[in-house]
Amino acid sequence: MVDIKEVRRRIEAALPGSRVELDTFRGNDHFRAVVAAPQFKGKTLVEQHRMVYAAVEDLLGGDVHALALKTQVLSEAAGDR
DSSP: OOOHHHHHHHHHHHSTTOEEEEEEETTTTEEEEEEEEGGGTTOOHHHHHHHHHHHHTTTBTTTBSEEEEEEEEHHHHTTOO
16 A cells, blocks of 8 residues: 555656645545646646656556546646636
8 A cells, every 4th residue: 555645755756846635535545636736837638647647657556546636737726827
């Protein structure tokens, strides 16, 4: 079983300057994340999700059974539209 702090650490390391809200549901192998990152600017939603999944890809299908994502550009999350 992977610790929620490890999942957060990996996402934050892959996307420096990001804000990550993370919790578990349906046990400790289903995660829900809201990730706001400046690296998402100009990226499609699919590209944004791929960037997050890449940070935890070696855990997916094993310790992380599911990862539900909501992503947004950090400036949008802060209201700097």
